[in-house]
Amino acid sequence: MPTNFFCRILGHTWIHRTEDPKVAWNAGKDMLQLHATPAGEIRFYLECHRCKVTKENPTLQEIKKINN
Numbered sequence: 001m002p003t004n005f006f007c008r009i010l011g012h013t014w015i016h017r018t019e020d021p022k023v024a025w026n027a028g029k030d031m032l033q034l035h036a037t038p039a040g041e042i043r044f045y046l047e048c049h050r051c052k053v054t055k056e057n058p059t060l061q062e063i064k065k066i067n068n
């Protein structure tokens with residue numbers, strides 16, 4: 001995946017992203033059946049405004065940097 005030019009020069013521009021809880025489909029241990037398991041919590045992550053790179057489980061410091 002080509003890196004965005006501005007992201008290379010300036011670094012990523014992170015924005016908050018959240019995802020509502022939804023049913024997640026996971027393959028079982030037998031890999032033959034799909035089992036529906038409800039996601040326990042809202043997925044919270046950062047996404048680069050420009051190149052759409054995502055960062056899972058951002059640290060509190062990273063979140064504060066965006067808010068400032």
Ligand SMILES: [Zn+2]
Pocket residue numbers: 004007011012013048049050051052053
């Ligand atoms: Zn980026």
